[in-house]
Amino acid sequence: MPSFDIVSDVDKQVLTNCVDQSSRIITTRFDFKGVDAKFERQDYVVTLVAEAEFQVQQMLDIFQGALHKAGVDIACLEVGAPTMSGKLTRMPVTVRTGLETELAKKIVKMIKDKKLKVQAQIQGDQVRVTGKKRDDLQSVIAMLRTADIEMPLQYDNFRD
Numbered sequence: 001m002p003s004f005d006i007v008s009d010v011d012k013q014v015l016t017n018c019v020d021q022s023s024r025i026i027t028t029r030f031d032f033k034g035v036d037a038k039f040e041r042q043d044y045v046v047t048l049v050a051e052a053e054f055q056v057q058q059m060l061d062i063f064q065g066a067l068h069k070a071g072v073d074i075a076c077l078e079v080g081a082p083t084m085s086g087k088l089t090r091m092p093v094t095v096r097t098g099l100e101t102e103l104a105k106k107i108v109k110m111i112k113d114k115k116l117k118v119q120a121q122i123q124g125d126q127v128r129v130t131g132k133k134r135d136d137l138q139s140v141i142a143m144l145r146t147a148d149i150e151m152p153l154q155y156d157n158f159r160d
Helices: 012-028 053-069 101-113 134-146
Strands: 003-007 038-042 045-050 077-079 083-085 088-095 118-123 126-131 154-159
Touching: 003 134, 012 038, 012 053, 045 053, 053 077, 053 088, 101 118, 101 126, 101 134, 118 134, 126 134
Parallel strands: none
Antiparallel strands: 003 126, 003 154, 038 045, 045 088, 077 088, 083 088, 118 126
C-alpha cells in the first residue's frame, strides 16, 4: 500500500554551515569592524550576540539570507526578543523542527475534510498518509502545498 510521511525538519549540518557562513560574512563587513559580534549555536537554537540592537537585527538578516541560499524555509524560525546584558545584546533564534501535536491534528483534519480515500495518522512528530492509489497521495501533497500552514513541510519516505 503506497504511503508517505509529512515532516518538518531542518538538517543540523545545513544549519551549522549557515551559522559558519554568517560568521564569515560578519568578519568581512566594514560596519562590524572592531565590534564584538558572534553567532552561538546550541542544537537548534542560534544566539546572535552584538554590542547594539541594530547590529543584532543586521545579523538576523544575514543569517536569514544564508538559510535562504541553503534552501531552508525561514518560516521555521522563531525569533526571540533581544535582551541587553552588560554591554552586549543577545537575541535567541529557535529553528523549529518536527510537527507539533496541534499542527499535526490540523493537517489530519484537512486531509479528512478533502474526502479522499487515504488514511492519515500521527506518529510522533510526523504524519503518515497511506492510500490504495498513488494519485490520491499526490493530490494530498498538492492540497497541502496550497494550504496555509505556518510551518514548512517536507514529504519523505514515499513508498509504492
